[in-house]
Amino acid sequence: MTTTTRRGLPRGAEERVAELYWEAFGGKLGAALGPAGTGRRFIAEHLNADRGVTALSDDGRVVGVAGFQLAGRGLVGGDAAAVRATYGQVRGMWRLFLLALLERTPARGELVMDGIAVDAGERGRGIGGLLLREIEAVAVEQGCRRIRLDVVAENRRAQALYERHGFRAVAVHRTPWLRDVLGFGAVTTMHKAVAR
Numbered sequence: 001m002t003t004t005t006r007r008g009l010p011r012g013a014e015e016r017v018a019e020l021y022w023e024a025f026g027g028k029l030g031a032a033l034g035p036a037g038t039g040r041r042f043i044a045e046h047l048n049a050d051r052g053v054t055a056l057s058d059d060g061r062v063v064g065v066a067g068f069q070l071a072g073r074g075l076v077g078g079d080a081a082a083v084r085a086t087y088g089q090v091r092g093m094w095r096l097f098l099l100a101l102l103e104r105t106p107a108r109g110e111l112v113m114d115g116i117a118v119d120a121g122e123r124g125r126g127i128g129g130l131l132l133r134e135i136e137a138v139a140v141e142q143g144c145r146r147i148r149l150d151v152v153a154e155n156r157r158a159q160a161l162y163e164r165h166g167f168r169a170v171a172v173h174r175t176p177w178l179r180d181v182l183g184f185g186a187v188t189t190m191h192k193a194v195a196r
């Protein structure tokens, strides 16, 4: 199978992208957007198609996706009103609080990668690397000077992948009090300078 990457999400692929995101990040997003069916639907309905890059198999199936934050918008949108409409006023408040904890605001000149997910059956074949290259091409086009990402500190394999692609760890943020709620207690921030 050959894999190609492209900017944006193909039209009609919203549910597939939401499925990939949930498969990869359901543990992390579950507290804020769960249960799974509701969370996947919320993601599918609030995707910003121009804030992602995708990997496609020969037959056009989306096998990987990577999102990014730029100019105040990321791959998964949905404002406070959308969260309340889906989850209700009271439950919505708690979810908004958790989503705020996951929020990553880019600094000036920075493109923040929002999460990268490859189909579990297709991992280890270079698709993650292809998506990273596509993200880098977006950063160059947008005139960004660096790419930032935050990765769960225990996710050593993903960190190794980022290091092979030129990212360097610059800080570790520990929030052990959030471990029971979000499922992780520390994130590593990594940077890669963008050649212009």
Ligand SMILES: CC(C)(COP(=O)(O)OP(=O)(O)OC[C@H]1O[C@@H](n2cnc3c(N)ncnc32)[C@H](O)[C@@H]1OP(=O)(O)O)[C@@H](O)C(=O)NCCC(=O)NCCS
Pocket: 024, 025, 114, 115, 116, 117, 118, 119, 122, 123, 124, 125, 126, 127, 128, 129, 130, 150, 151, 152, 155, 156, 157, 158, 160, 161
């Ligand atoms: C991380 C991820 C996107 C890598 O995609 P990929 O297509 O497997 O990446 P590549 O084939 O280009 O590179 C493979 C490398 O990815 C890393 N990797 C991380 N998790 C992996 C997994 N579950 N399976 C295979 N490789 C994984 C390893 O460094 C691996 O190299 P190794 O085989 O020498 O250990 C993918 O494993 C995934 O979707 N994981 C779940 C979501 C996640 O953890 N995202 C990153 C946090 S933001």
